[in-house]
Each structure stands twice: as C-alpha cells, then as structure tokens.
Amino acid sequence: MLKEGILLGERYVILAHIGSGGMADVYKAKDREQDRFVAIKVLRREYYENDTFVKKFVAEAEATANISHPNIVDIYDAEYRDGIHYIVMELAEGMTLKQYIRRYGRLSARETVDIAIQIAEALKTAHSHGIIHRDIKPQNIIVSDSGRAKVTDFGIAKVATMDTISSNAMGSVHYISPEQARGGFSDARSDIYSLGITIYEMATGRVPFDGENSVAIALMHIREEITPPRCYFPDIPASLENIILKCTMKSPEQRYNNAAALISDLERVFESPDGDYVYTDLMVDDSPTVKRDGQELEQIRESLRRGRTLTIEDRPGSGQDEFNDEGGPRRAMPLNEEEENQKDLEEEAEDGEEDHSRLEKLVIAVTVLMGIAIAGTAIYSLGNAFHLFTGGDITTSINTEATSQALLASTQASYVELPSFLDMNRNEAETKVTSLGLRCSFVYDKDVNSSVEDLIVVAQDYDEGEEVQTGTRITLTLGLAESISDSLEVPALVNQTEEEAASTLEAMGLGVMKTYATSDTVKQGYVIRQSPVGGSVVNKGFTVTITISKGLEQVRVPTLTGQSQKNAERELNRVGLILGNITSDYSGEVGVGDVISQDIAAGTMVDKGTAVSIVISLGEQERYHYEATLMLDSGPFEEGQSGYVELVLEQGDSKTTVFSKSNVTNDDFPMNLTFDGTQEGSGTVIMYVNGEEYASYPVMIQAIAD
Numbered sequence: 001m002l003k004e005g006i007l008l009g010e011r012y013v014i015l016a017h018i019g020s021g022g023m024a025d026v027y028k029a030k031d032r033e034q035d036r037f038v039a040i041k042v043l044r045r046e047y048y049e050n051d052t053f054v055k056k057f058v059a060e061a062e063a064t065a066n067i068s069h070p071n072i073v074d075i076y077d078a079e080y081r082d083g084i085h086y087i088v089m090e091l092a093e094g095m096t097l098k099q100y101i102r103r104y105g106r107l108s109a110r111e112t113v114d115i116a117i118q119i120a121e122a123l124k125t126a127h128s129h130g131i132i133h134r135d136i137k138p139q140n141i142i143v144s145d146s147g148r149a150k151v152t153d154f155g156i157a158k159v160a161t162m163d164t165i166s167s168n169a170m171g172s173v174h175y176i177s178p179e180q181a182r183g184g185f186s187d188a189r190s191d192i193y194s195l196g197i198t199i200y201e202m203a204t205g206r207v208p209f210d211g212e213n214s215v216a217i218a219l220m221h222i223r224e225e226i227t228p229p230r231c232y233f234p235d236i237p238a239s240l241e242n243i244i245l246k247c248t249m250k251s252p253e254q255r256y257n258n259a260a261a262l263i264s265d266l267e268r269v270f271e272s273p274d275g276d277y278v279y280t281d282l283m284v285d286d287s288p289t290v291k292r293d294g295q296e297l298e299q300i301r302e303s304l305r306r307g308r309t310l311t312i313e314d315r316p317g318s319g320q321d322e323f324n325d326e327g328g329p330r331r332a333m334p335l336n337e338e339e340e341n342q343k344d345l346e347e348e349a350e351d352g353e354e355d356h357s358r359l360e361k362l363v364i365a366v367t368v369l370m371g372i373a374i375a376g377t378a379i380y381s382l383g384n385a386f387h388l389f390t391g392g393d394i395t396t397s398i399n400t401e402a403t404s405q406a407l408l409a410s411t412q413a414s415y416v417e418l419p420s421f422l423d424m425n426r427n428e429a430e431t432k433v434t435s436l437g438l439r440c441s442f443v444y445d446k447d448v449n450s451s452v453e454d455l456i457v458v459a460q461d462y463d464e465g466e467e468v469q470t471g472t473r474i475t476l477t478l479g480l481a482e483s484i485s486d487s488l489e490v491p492a493l494v495n496q497t498e499e500e501a502a503s504t505l506e507a508m509g510l511g512v513m514k515t516y517a518t519s520d521t522v523k524q525g526y527v528i529r530q531s532p533v534g535g536s537v538v539n540k541g542f543t544v545t546i547t548i549s550k551g552l553e554q555v556r557v558p559t560l561t562g563q564s565q566k567n568a569e570r571e572l573n574r575v576g577l578i579l580g581n582i583t584s585d586y587s588g589e590v591g592v593g594d595v596i597s598q599d600i601a602a603g604t605m606v607d608k609g610t611a612v613s614i615v616i617s618l619g620e621q622e623r624y625h626y627e628a629t630l631m632l633d634s635g636p637f638e639e640g641q642s643g644y645v646e647l648v649l650e651q652g653d654s655k656t657t658v659f660s661k662s663n664v665t666n667d668d669f670p671m672n673l674t675f676d677g678t679q680e681g682s683g684t685v686i687m688y689v690n691g692e693e694y695a696s697y698p699v700m701i702q703a704i705a706d
Contacts, residue, residue: 001017001025002014002017002025002027002042002084004016008029008040008081008082008084008086009077009079009081009082009086011031011032011033012029012030012031012032012038012040012088013029013030013032014027014028014029014040015027015028015029015030015037016028018039023043023044023047023053023056023057024041024042024043024044024057025041025042025044026039026040026041026042027039027040027042028040028091029088031076031088037091038076038088038089038090038091039088039089039090039091039092040086040087040088040089041086041087041089042084042085042086043057043084043085043086048085054085057085057087058078058085059154061075061078061087062078064126064131064154065078066129067125067126067129067131069121069122069125069126070148070150071118071119071121071122071125071148071149071150071151072122072125072126072150072151072152073089073090073092073142073150073151073152074089074090075087075088075089075090076088076089076090089152090150092142092144092150092152093144093145093593094142094143094144094145094148094150095142095143096138096139096140096141096142096143097115097138097139097141097142097143097149097198097202098137098138098139098141100138100143101138101201101202101205104567105205106202106203106204106205106233107202107203109203109235109236109237109240109269109270110270111147111202112199112202112203112240113240113266113269113270114147115141115143115147115149115202116195116198116199116202116266117263117266117267118148118149119136119141119149119151119195119198120195120259120262120263120266121259121263122149122150122151123136123151123188123191123192123195123259124258124259124260124263126151126154127188127191127258127259131154132186132187132188132190132191133151133154133191133194134180134186134190134191134194135153135154135172135175135194136151136175136191136194136195136198137172137174137175137194137197137198138198138201138202139172140152140153141198145564145565145566145593147566173214173217173218173221174197174207174209174210174217175194175197175198175207176194176218176221177189177190177193177194177221177252178193178221178222178250179252181218181219181221181222182222187252188258188259189252189255189256189257190252191259192247192255192256192258192259192262193247193248193249193252193255195247195262196243196244196246196247196248196255197247197248199240199243199244199247200226200229200244200248203229203233203236203240203244204229204232204233204236206232208226208227208248209221209224209226222250225250226244226245226248228241228245229241229244237269237270237273237274238273238274238275238276239265239268239269239272239273239274239275239276239277239278240269240273242276242278243262243265243266243269243278246265246278246279247262265277265278414437414469414470415467415468415469415470416436416437416438416467416468416470417465417466417467418436418460418462418463418464418465418466418467418468418474419432419464420460420464421433421457421460421474421476422456422457422458422459422460422537423456423457424456424457425454425455425456425457426442426455426457426478429457429476433474433476436470437470437471438468438470438471438472438473438474439471439472439473439474440473440474440476441473441474441475441476442475442476442477442478443475443476443477443478444477444478444479445458445459445477445478445479445480445539445542448478448479448480454480455478455479455480456478456479456480457476457477457478458477458478458479458480458487458537458538458539459476459477459479459487459532459536459537459538459539459542460474460475460476460477460532460536460537461474461475461476461531461532461533461536462474462532462533462536463533463535463536475532477538477539477542479539487537487538487539487540488508488509488510488537488538488539488540488542489535489536489537490510490530490532490533490534490535490536490537490538490542490544491504491505491508491534492530492533492534492535493505493527493530493534493544493546494527494528494529494530494534495522495526495527496526496527497525497526497527498514498525498526498527498546498548501527501530501546502514502546505544505546508540509540509541510538510540510541510542510543510544511541511542511543511544512543512544512546513543513544513545513546514545514546514547514548515545515546515547515548516547516548516549516550517547517548517549517550518549518550518551518552518553518608519549519550519551519552522549523549523551524549524550524551525548525549526548526549527546527547527548527549528547528548528549529546529547530544530545530546530547531544531545532544551607552607552608552609553576553607553608554605554606554607554608555575555576555577555605555606555607555608556575556603556604556605557575557577557598557600557601557602557603557604557605557606557610557612558571558572558574558575558602559602559603560572560595560598560602560612560614561590561595561596561597561598561602562590562594562595563594563595564593564594564595565582565593565594565595565614565616568595568598568614572612575608576608576609577606577608577609577610577611577612578609578610578611578612579611579612579613579614580599580611580612580613580614581611581613581614582613582614582615582616583613583614583615583616584615584616584617584618585615585616585617585618586617586618586619586620586621587617587618587619587620588620588621590617591617591619592617592618592619593616593617594616594617595614595615595616595617596614596615596616596617597614597615598612598613598614598615599612599613599614600612622705623705624703624704624705625676625703625704626676626677626678626679626680626701626702626703626704627674627675627676627677627701627702627704628649628674628675628676628677628683628699628700628701628702629672629673629674629675629699630647630672630673630675630685630697630699631670631671631672631673632669632670632671632672632673632687632697633669633670634666634669634670635664635665635666635667635668635669635671636687636689636694636695637664637665637666637689639666641665642663642664642665643662643663643664643689643690644660644661644662644663644664644689644690644691645659645660645661645664645687645688645689646659646660646687646688646691647659647660647673647685647686647687647688648685648686648688649675649677649683649684649685649699650683650684650685650686651677651678651679651681651682651683651701654678654679656677656678658673658675658676658685659673659675677701679701680701680702680703681700681701682698682699682700682701683698683699683700683701684696684697684698684699685697685698685699
C-alpha cells in the first residue's frame with residue numbers, strides 16, 4: 001500500500017486509498033502538472049513476477065489509451081517508474097451500477113433505457129476502434145449522481161482482428177456470453193450479450209441465471225433460455241423486453257450486429273412501448289434437451305480454469321470500485337477440481353434440465369392464464385358497451401350511446417356548436433344530439449318521472465352557441481311544458497366563496513349540493529366548478545351542484561437524509577414536491593454528496609408543490625495545524641556568560657512567544673525549535689536577549705493535516 005503524501009513519478013501526489021481488487025489497489029491522487037484529481041491503479045507487488053498479470057495490467061491501458069468518450073473512463077498515463085506498475089485514469093465519482101441496483105432496487109424503464117444507451121454508446125466507440133471489452137457487467141459501470149454512466153476496466157479487453165478472437169480470459173460468469181463460456185470465439189456481439197444481461201438486471205433487479213457454482217451458471221448461459229422479464233414485472237414495456245431477448249440470443253448471429261443498431265431500438269422504446277419493431281428470429285427448437293457429455297463439461301470447466309480464478313460476482317483486478325457485499329475487497333475463490341469432478345457436473349446438468357422443464361411448464365401456465373384474463377376483459381368490455389350485463393338506465397338512451405360511440409371514433413378532435421334543445425321532446429332531442437356526434441343523458445325535473453307523457457326539454461347543461469368536442473355527453477332535463485315559465489338562468493358561480501355561491505342559489509329558489517376537491521389553482525373555500533354551468537336554463541327548485549376547493553393536495557415529506565442529491569430530488573418529485581435550496585457542509589458521518597439534513601422533517605404533511613431544501617455533505621472536514629521549524633546554530637553570549645532568551649514569532653499583526661528561558665548559555669546551542677504558527681505562510685522570529693532585540697530570522701509556516 002502506498003502512503004498518503006508520496007510523490008509518484010515526480011508528478012502524482014497520493015491522497016487516499018479508495019479501492020482494492022484482486023490484483024491492484026486504487027488511489028485518489030492530485031496531478032500537479034494538470035492541476036486535477038485522478039485515480040491511479042497500482043499493480044500489487046506480489047504479481048510483478050507473474051507475466052500474465054503484468055500483461056493484463058498493461059493491456060488495460062493500451063486498450064483505451066486512444067479512446068475518448070464521455071461514457072468511457074479516460075486513461076491518461078501508464079508507467080513503470082520507481083519500481084511500481086501503475087495506470088493513471090480519470091477519477092469517476094459515483095457508485096458502481098451494481099451498488100446502485102442494490103441500493104435502489106430495480107430501475108424504472110426510463111432510467112434503464114437511459115443507462116443502457118450510455119453503455120451502448122461507449123461500446124459503439126470502443127468497437128469502432130477494434131476494442132472488445134469482454135467483461136461488461138454492472139460492477140464495471142460507474143454511475144454518477146447526475147446519472148452519467150462510465151464504462152471502466154478494460155483489463156481483459158483485446159484488439160479485434162479481421163476475424164473473431166479467441167477468448168481464453170473470461171468476464172464474470174453471471175454476464176458471460178455462451179461463446180465465451182465455451183472458451184470459443186468472441187467479438188462485439190459478446191459485449192452485446194453481456195449488456196443484455198446487464199439491462200435485464202436493471203429492469204428486474206435480478207440476474208437471469210444463478211447457481212451454486214460458476215460451472216453451473218456457465219452451463220445455463222449455454223443451454224437455457226432466460227425467463228422473459230415481463231413474467232416478473234408486466235409493467236416493463238414490451239419493446240424493451242424484446243430488445244433484451246434479442247441481445248441475449250444464444251447464437252451471436254441472432255443478436256444485434258453492432259451497438260449502433262441496439263441504440264436505434266432503445267431510442268424508440270418510449271415512442272412505441274408496445275411496438276413490434278424489434279426483429280428477432282427465435283428459431284424455436286422443439287427437440288428434447290440434449291444432455292452434455294463429459295467431454296463438453298470438461299471443456300467448459302477447462303475454459304473457466306484457463307480464463308482465471310473465478311468468484312461468482314467478480315474477477316480480480318476490477319475498476320475503481322472493487323468491493324464485496326460487506327464493503328471489503330473481493331477475494332478470489334478457486335475452483336476445486338475434486339468437488340467439481342465429472343460426475344458432479346453431469347448431475348448439475350441433469351438438475352438444470354429438470355429446472356428448465358419446470359420453468360417451461362410454469363411459463364406455459366402463466367401464458368394460458370393471461371390469455372384467459374385478456375379474453376375475459378375483452379368480453380366484459382363489449383358487454384358493457386352494449387349493456388349486456390346491466391338493465392336499462394332511465395337517464396341514458398342505449399341507442400344514443402352506441403351510435404355516439406361510433407360517431408366519436410370517426411370525429412375525434414373536432415368541435416360542434418350547440419343549438420338550443422329547449423322545447424324538444426325526448427326523441428327529437430336525442431336525434432339532434434346524435435346527429436352532432438354527441439352523447440346524450442336525460443334527467444327529470446322535480447315531480448315528474450319517465451311515466452309522465454308529453455315531456456319536453458326544459459334545461460340543458462351547456463349553453464346554446466357553446467362549442468364542445470365531439471363525443472361530449474350532454475345532459476338534458478325533461479319536464480312539463482308549463483314549467484318553462486318557471487325557468488331560471490343559472491348564475492356563474494366559479495371563483496365565488498362557498499357562502500356567496502350558496503346564498504345566491506338559495507335566493508333564486510334553486511337547491512344547492514356541495515362537493516369538495518383539491519385544486520392547484522383555486523384557493524381553499526372557493527368554487528372550482530358547477531353543474532350545470534352558468535347561463536344554463538333550469539326550472540325553479542332545480543338543484544345546482546357546486547364543487548368547493550379544499551386547497552392544494554397535502555402530501556407527506558419523504559426521508560431524504562443519507563440519499564444522494566439526485567435520488568433525493570427523485571423522491572420529492574415522486575410525491576409532487578420540488579427540490580429547494582441546496583447548501584453544503586462538512587460531515588464525518590454522511591458520505592460525500594449525500595444529504596445531511598432537510599429543512600422540513602420527514603413525515604410532515606405539506607401542500608403539493610412545496611420546496612424542500614437540503615444540505616449536502618462535503619465529507620469529513622480536514623483539520624490542520626500550522627507548524628514551522630528554526631535552527632539556531634550559535635548563541636548570543638560571550639564565553640562564560642548567560643541570560644534570558646525569548647523568541648517571538650511575528651505574522652502580520654500577530655505576535656506569539658514560541659520560546660522563553662532563563663540562564664541560557666552558549667552550551668544550549670545549536671538549538672532546533674519546532675513551534676506552531678497562526679496561519680500558513682511566511683513569518684519572522686525575533687530573538688530578545690535580556691529584553692533587548694538581538695536578531696531576526698525568516699521562517700515558513702506550513703499547514704500540516706492532523
């Protein structure tokens with residue numbers, strides 16, 4: 001381990017140890033020439049004699065040295081100096097995508113697509129330079145608080161030739177392509193497969209294949225089909241599921257040929273969530289599952305052994321963030337040849353076949369049940385549309401409803417000007433409403449019902465001459481012809497207070513019904529809307545419904561402390577609140593960039609749209625003291641003399657005694673003094689002998705971290 005403060009390559013000052021992997025340590029450092037912070041990956045000394053590890057370490061720098069892309073961690077320098085192998089790279093702030101998923105659970109479809117596009121853009125650039133990453137996985141993706149994803153750790157990348165390349169070194173087994181698992185050929189489409197598995201994990205919060213050991217998982221990648229993600233979460237867009245399925249096809253020829261094609265489909269997910277634009281050739285094989293013979297199982301095991309010593313989660317030498325679930329560095333777990341002998345492997349394969357068969361049956365059962373549910377919903381909807389399941393409604397005409405629905409489908413987004421329906425009988429009004437592409441409902445005036453004959457329209461809820469969209473439902477009031485003489489025009493009540501509106505209606509001889517609702521625009525206690533609208537003609541005694549504002553909707557403030565700024569803002573927006581002022585402060589308990597406190601306590605009920613301010617952690621504050629040294633070679637006295645000596649440090653207007661002693665002789669010299677100053681910078685030490693100024697000495701005061 002390098003100590004803090006060490007100058008590496010006469011340029012990089014080591015500031016802190018920030019990560020460990022199987023073969024390297026990662027440090028935060030300051031580049032003095034470029035005046036920037038960097039990350040430095042240093043190969044551990046125990047691997048210096050291992051040519052394979054040294055070559056792999058150097059290959060990482062060579063792989064991306066000439067690539068510059070906002071979604072790829074930049075490599076600035078690679079050196080072997082002062083007996084140390086090291087790579088200098090961009091300091092990518094944030095957490096790994098694996099940590100991000102574990103912290104927040106499955107990601108939303110939109111966030112999944114956004115991060116997937118960024119990773120694919122990085123692969124597109126790398127592939128265009130002939131670089132195959134071959135270890136794409138969430139552990140090698142760093143996500144910043146702003147949502148920027150960066151691909152790191154090209155440690156087992158290889159330069160592609162005109163042909164595909166043999167992949168002896170392998171990526172993590174949970175994300176490995178079938179061809180890599182076989183120890184065969186891999187090209188850009190192997191990265192596409194690994195990205196597909198990564199997208200699957202973002203969308204579902206789980207990997208598609210897991211098992212007791214690496215060989216079992218590798219076999220699953222070769223032999224088993226993944227469970228479609230919508231089987232777990234039906235809210236995942238169908239188009240996104242199709243993209244994942246295409247990325248993870250067993251045959252490279254069935255996947256996307258390149259990252260550009262994948263990006264094109266990802267960008268269309270929200271334009272056509274249920275679209276079938278993703279072309280996949282499933283090549284369904286109805287033949288029974290083939291049992292792998294011992295020779296093939298041994299080949300897979302040998303491929304895994306050749307590539308590296310595996311862990312289930314990671315490989316040695318990962319990127320800037322290389323920790324296990326408990327926060328410590330990951331340790332390699334060698335495969336045990338005796339435990340994973342031929343017989344055990346074949347038994348694992350047979351177990352896998354049985355599990356696969358059960359999974360197929362489950363998927364078929366779920367598919368049948370979903371089909372029944374969909375069919376039932378369709379039948380129910382048709383039945384409702386034609387009133388097959390309920391009796392007739394005295395206020396609604398079945399014929400009008402069916403005809404209006406048909407007209408609505410053909411006249412969307414068009415408007416009609418309403419005529420007066422007053423004095424029309426029911427049939428006339430119904431015919432007129434239908435001819436305008438509108439829908440019609442009838443209610444009855446007081447003291448009359450459907451058994452009374454010769455009823456006419458005495459009120460309508462929309463004014464004559466008002467424009468309404470086709471398909472709008474018009475409510476007409478049927479009453480006796482003589483009741484027209486008692487008709488009244490309903491006043492406009494919107495934006496009046498509850499008391500004013502009620503008093504106005506009661507004074508006119510109209511009834512009042514009150515309902516209440518929240519409103520973002522109308523103050524509490526004022527009328528939001530009324531039915532019928534102002535200007536409508538109704539009979540005296542008609543009941544007018546007014547809706548009163550309860551003010552803004554109240555929501556509960558979520559807990560933000562300990563979360564990143566981005567996630568805090570997301571949590572606020574989720575409940576209808578907004579992020580207010582952002583300030584910063586030091587904290588030894590809350591990580592850098594996370595929320596220390598919020599100005600409105602979690603659980604408080606506030607109006608929707610309220611701004612909540614937060615304080616972001618700058619990390620633990622570094623503490624310093626200011627220190628200087630002074631060497632006095634000779635004393636101020638004649639031979640045999642002694643006296644009182646005082647040394648006073650002057651810095652600006654500040655004076656501090658740093659030494660005082662009586663009976664000092666020349667035998668006390670040379671004198672080496674270390675003392676504290678009040679601030680960093682230059683100062684002067686004045687020597688007083690027996691109260692008289694004797695000499696002055698310039699000194700430099702340095703800031704020393706506590």
